[in-house]
Amino acid sequence: MFEKALKGNNYYWMWLAFLGFIIAVGGISYLRQFFYGLAITGMSRDVSWGLYISQFTFLVGVAAGGVMLVLPYYIHNYKAFGRITILGEFLAIAALLMCMMFIMVDLGQPLRALNVMLHPTPHSMLFWDMCVLLGYLFLNILCGWVILTAERKQVAPPKWIYFFVYVSIPFAISIHTVTAMLYCGLPGRHFWLSAIIAPRFLASAFAAGPALIVIMALILKRVANFDAGKEAIDKMVTIIIYAAIANMFFLALEFFVGFYSQIPGHTHTLQYLFSGLDHHGHVYNNLVPFMWAFLILFVIGIALISYPATRKGSDLWLGLGCASIFIAFWLDKGIGFVLGGFVPSPINEITEYYPHLNELLITAGVWAAGFFVLTILYKIAIGVEHEIEA
Amino acid sequence: MDQKRRTFLKVAGISTLAGLGAATGVGRLIGGAESAMAAAEEAQVNASAQNGTGQNAACGDACINRYGMLIDARKFREDPTLGERVVLACHREHNVPNIPIKKDEIKWIWMTHYDNAFPEQANLYRDEVNAQFQLPILCNHCDNPPCVRVCPTQATFRNADGIVMMDYHRCIGCRFCMAGCPYGSRSFNWSDPRPYIDSADMNRDFPTRTRGVVEKCNFCDERIRKGLLPACVEACGDSKAMVFGNLNDPNSEIRQMLKQHHTVQRNPSLGTLPSVFYIV
Ligand code: SF4
Ligand code: SF4
Ligand code: SF4
Numbered sequence: 001m002f003e004k005a006l007k008g009n010n011y012y013w014m015w016l017a018f019l020g021f022i023i024a025v026g027g028i029s030y031l032r033q034f035f036y037g038l039a040i041t042g043m044s045r046d047v048s049w050g051l052y053i054s055q056f057t058f059l060v061g062v063a064a065g066g067v068m069l070v071l072p073y074y075i076h077n078y079k080a081f082g083r084i085t086i087l088g089e090f091l092a093i094a095a096l097l098m099c100m101m102f103i104m105v106d107l108g109q110p111l112r113a114l115n116v117m118l119h120p121t122p123h124s125m126l127f128w129d130m131c132v133l134l135g136y137l138f139l140n141i142l143c144g145w146v147i148l149t150a151e152r153k154q155v156a157p158p159k160w161i162y163f164f165v166y167v168s169i170p171f172a173i174s175i176h177t178v179t180a181m182l183y184c185g186l187p188g189r190h191f192w193l194s195a196i197i198a199p200r201f202l203a204s205a206f207a208a209g210p211a212l213i214v215i216m217a218l219i220l221k222r223v224a225n226f227d228a229g230k231e232a233i234d235k236m237v238t239i240i241i242y243a244a245i246a247n248m249f250f251l252a253l254e255f256f257v258g259f260y261s262q263i264p265g266h267t268h269t270l271q272y273l274f275s276g277l278d279h280h281g282h283v284y285n286n287l288v289p290f291m292w293a294f295l296i297l298f299v300i301g302i303a304l305i306s307y308p309a310t311r312k313g314s315d316l317w318l319g320l321g322c323a324s325i326f327i328a329f330w331l332d333k334g335i336g337f338v339l340g341g342f343v344p345s346p347i348n349e350i351t352e353y354y355p356h357l358n359e360l361l362i363t364a365g366v367w368a369a370g371f372f373v374l375t376i377l378y379k380i381a382i383g384v385e386h387e388i389e390a
Numbered sequence: 391m392d393q394k395r396r397t398f399l400k401v402a403g404i405s406t407l408a409g410l411g412a413a414t415g416v417g418r419l420i421g422g423a424e425s426a427m428a429a430a431e432e433a434q435v436n437a438s439a440q441n442g443t444g445q446n447a448a449c450g451d452a453c454i455n456r457y458g459m460l461i462d463a464r465k466f467r468e469d470p471t472l473g474e475r476v477v478l479a480c481h482r483e484h485n486v487p488n489i490p491i492k493k494d495e496i497k498w499i500w501m502t503h504y505d506n507a508f509p510e511q512a513n514l515y516r517d518e519v520n521a522q523f524q525l526p527i528l529c530n531h532c533d534n535p536p537c538v539r540v541c542p543t544q545a546t547f548r549n550a551d552g553i554v555m556m557d558y559h560r561c562i563g564c565r566f567c568m569a570g571c572p573y574g575s576r577s578f579n580w581s582d583p584r585p586y587i588d589s590a591d592m593n594r595d596f597p598t599r600t601r602g603v604v605e606k607c608n609f610c611d612e613r614i615r616k617g618l619l620p621a622c623v624e625a626c627g628d629s630k631a632m633v634f635g636n637l638n639d640p641n642s643e644i645r646q647m648l649k650q651h652h653t654v655q656r657n658p659s660l661g662t663l664p665s666v667f668y669i670v
Binding site for chain 2: 041043108110112118121123125126127130187
């Protein structure tokens with residue numbers, strides 16, 4: 001089926017070349033980091049995880065978000081999702097590849113990464129995260145490929161594949177739950193030490209993942225003559241609205257617990273993120289603009305995708321609404337959550353994080369690599385669709 | 391092989407066997423580092439000290455030693471130069487690089503204010519003494535160490551004698567342990583540390599590290615095995631500003647001092663059971 005990725009119009013090749021260029025820049029930047037060390041990042045003794053791990057955390061959510069198509073289609077037999085379920089599965093593959101790349105570029109000794117398998121350590125959540133991420137990647141490749149092949153031959157998919165499809169559903173939940181457990185089990189990090197982190201991660205994932213799929217479906221409608229169907233899009237938007245509101249509800253609960261109990265440890269990071277934290281007379285507020293952008297984009301996005309005129313009236317408004325939600329939750333989880341958790345440090349010092357240019361280029365490179373894979377996978381999926389129709 | 395080393399190996403060996411046999415899957419999962427409620431049961435420890443085999447959860451059957459440290463902050467106030475000497479002694483002994491860039495710095499022991507060492511003890515009306523003076527902080531060699539629990543490769547592990555150790559050759563540099571340590575005890579080699587080590591001062595008997603691994607105080611494991619005191623304790627001379635010893639031996643100096651003085655541990659509410667105690 002790969003031959004489908006080799007035939008495309010000029011725009012297709014230009015897009016791939018553009019991504020390829022960013023990948024190349026990211027690759028060179030990575031070589032620089034590989035030979036010099038992580039000192040050419042903004043990370044420090046106090047903020048020991050930066051953009052890489054925060055992108056990883058967000059993208060695990062994007063990968064898990066695909067389950068919002070798989071579950072209704074396979075469990076509830078919701079036929080309208082038939083055409084786009086494959087988009088969810090392939091998005092999961094691309095997102096998981098990005099996750100793994102982000103982990104690799106974050107390691108101080110990437111050549112020793114296999115130590116995690118050579119010395120399996122069940123009391124480390126990172127070990128389990130690796131297990132479920134690899135498992136979910138395998139399941140999505142297997143299910144996506146087998147089902148697409150069957151579709152192409154216009155036969156029903158083999159019965160055994162449904163076993164793996166059903167297994168992939170709890171796996172999707174588990175990848176984000178275990179990723180939340182990386183954070184929420186650490187003593188002394190008050191912002192992360194909250195039982196609601198896992199549900200909050202899932203809620204934001206089930207909004208951000210489908211939002212990206214809707215955007216993709218709208219783009220594919222224009223550039224690849226692929227119509228996901230009005231009903232499917234509409235149902236997805238409903239899912240996004242509920243999940244997005246659930247995320248905000250959980251966030252509001254964090255605010256309540258922090259500011260009603262008035263326990264300093266529970267309020268410091270929230271203050272740092274949303275209003276700035278006063279520390280020995282200096283106000284630290286590096287991330288405040290990002291967090292307010294998150295709130296504003298959420299309001300704009302939810303308005304655009306809820307108000308009937310913009311939701312049903314025009315693809316452009318709908319797309320912008322979904323993009324707002326996606327970016328809002330990226331700011332929330334892909335910036336604020338991880339970076340904010342390190343402030344203040346356990347010894348009550350504040351170090352702010354400013355990403356290094358090299359780090360930004362590597363981050364862009366990994367995103368570009370993910371979209372490169374995604375483009376090729378979608379090209380194949382849509383090629384097959386067109387072949388059946390023809 | 392000298393006697394100390396043999397005892398050490400014996401303890402380590404027995405504990406490994408016990409650990410393999412006794413630890414259940416669930417116990418390993420939630421327990422992380424098999425934890426010892428050290429010195430919790432005085433009677434039990436007394437008994438074990440007498441017959442030489444400690445009944446201690448940390449090491450299954452035999453746990454003769456559990457090392458600990460007592461830091462007398464008063465002494466550091468009396469002699470303001472002592473802090474610097476202590477830090478220097480450690481960093482020289484262990485080839486800790488002196489990196490001028492703040493974000494990349496590496497430190498095993500350092501002087502800090504009371505408010506930073508004990509942030510949960512904030513006081514609206516700070517006494518002058520604590521506002522002004524500093525005390526040393528280092529890895530607590532927690533009896534229930536979160537850093538060991540989170541490490542995905544066991545590059546951070548807990549010795550049978552309670553020392554939390556690093557394997558610089560296994561560490562993948564994921565820095566999970568840095569997020570997990572609630573005391574900020576760990577440093578990462580953001581770049582090659584060797585250019586920042588003064589070669590004239592270098593200790594050829596101790597390894598230097600490569601870039602991309604985490605490091606921290608090792609309670610001078612390499613010195614204890616030779617029967618020496620930790621370098622920082624040695625630098626205090628006879629001042630008794632730092633006392634090092636076996637917490638499992640009720641007759642040890644450190645246990646006697648713990649009995650006689652009111653001491654505190656850093657953030658004990660987290661359940662990490664630090665092995666470093668302070669008189670403030
Ligand atoms: S102080 Fe930190 S590094 Fe040291 S044993 Fe405790 S958790 Fe681990
Ligand atoms: S950085 Fe090294 S010691 Fe720390 S958790 Fe990762 S592998 Fe373990
Ligand atoms: S015990 Fe040893 S390694 Fe730890 S701070 Fe003292 S001198 Fe340094």
